[in-house]
Amino acid sequence: MSEISVESAKHLKSHILEIEFSDGYKQIVDFAPFIFSVGHPDYEKYKSESAFLDFEIIDGNLNWDDYTMIFPVEDLYTNNILKNK
Template identity: 75%
Template sequence: MSELAIKSAKYIKSHILEIQFSDDHIKLVDFAPFIFSNGHPDYEIYKSESEFLKFDLIDGNLNWDDYTMIFPVEDLYKNKLTK
């Protein structure tokens, strides 16, 4: 498989994004279980939906606040977010 990247991310509701990947695969990813169960102080801000929605798409990856929160593209593709 060629290097996987994110083409687009669209807000659905709450902490759920519809993510389209470079191979045109589309996945709904719910970030709430990760954010609300992690316990790391850096992620507390993203419990607020308005703060969660302040992500950027940089170099084919979702990025929150200058890399405060970022996930491997392959994990998003598999919908397997880990602590």
């Protein structure tokens, strides 16, 4: 996958976002399984929906709190964020 980036992300419900990529593809990603099972203290605050929704798109990446939580764009594109858990 070359040079695909995140263009936008729309909240659907809970910890679910619809992400649109630079090639026009859209993927619905549920982050809850990752956030609630990873067990890392840095991710605890994202269990709160309001904290989870405080994300930014920076340089084509979806990130939270100055890169505290970030996922490879390819993993978002393929909806495979649990593989690196």
